[in-house]
Amino acid sequence: QVQLVESGGGLVQTGGSLRLSCAASKTIFYINVMNWYRQAPGKERELVAQITSEGSTYSAESVKGRFTISRDNAVNTVYLQMNTLKPEDTAVYYCNLRQQRSVRASWEDYWGQGIQVTVAQ
Numbered sequence: 493q494v495q496l497v498e499s500g501g502g503l504v505q506t507g508g509s510l511r512l513s514c515a516a517s518k519t520i521f522y523i524n525v526m527n528w529y530r531q532a533p534g535k536e537r538e539l540v541a542q543i544t545s546e547g548s549t550y551s552a553e554s555v556k557g558r559f560t561i562s563r564d565n566a567v568n569t570v571y572l573q574m575n576t577l578k579p580e581d582t583a584v585y586y587c588n589l590r591q592q593r594s595v596r597a598s599w600e601d602y603w604g605q606g607i608q609v610t611v612a613q
Contacts, residue, residue, distance in 0.1 A: 494518055494602045496587045501607035508611070509575045514587030514604055516568040521600075524591035526563060526570040530583035530609075540585070541572060555581070577611045585609055 495517040504510055524545045531537040541561035542550040549561055560573045587604035
């Protein structure tokens with residue numbers, strides 16, 4: 493079992509920046525994908541960004557060029573750097589880990605508690 497602890501959220505003005513962190517309670521398996529999701533009021537949960545164990549990244553079109561996902565395996569942490577924030581970015585952001593013990597094993601899925609990001613006009 494892995495616990496994911498998120499930090500770095502809060503209130504920021506339009507155009508500002510925040511960096512979210514998600515720290516895993518233990519060393520994760522080599523085969524893994526870490527994701528940031530978000531859910532705004534009245535909207536469906538959305539995949540914001542993704543990074544694989546090999547360092548490949550994906551960003552949603554709505555945040556492309558503004559948000560950057562990265563990871564530091566030495567401290568079992570994934571980050572989401574959010575720049576040029578807009579009111580539309582206001583949401584609860586969730587860290588997600590999917591991992592395999594081996595290529596033959598089933599996938600394990602873990603979620604953080606969610607952290608609020610509010611962008612004021």
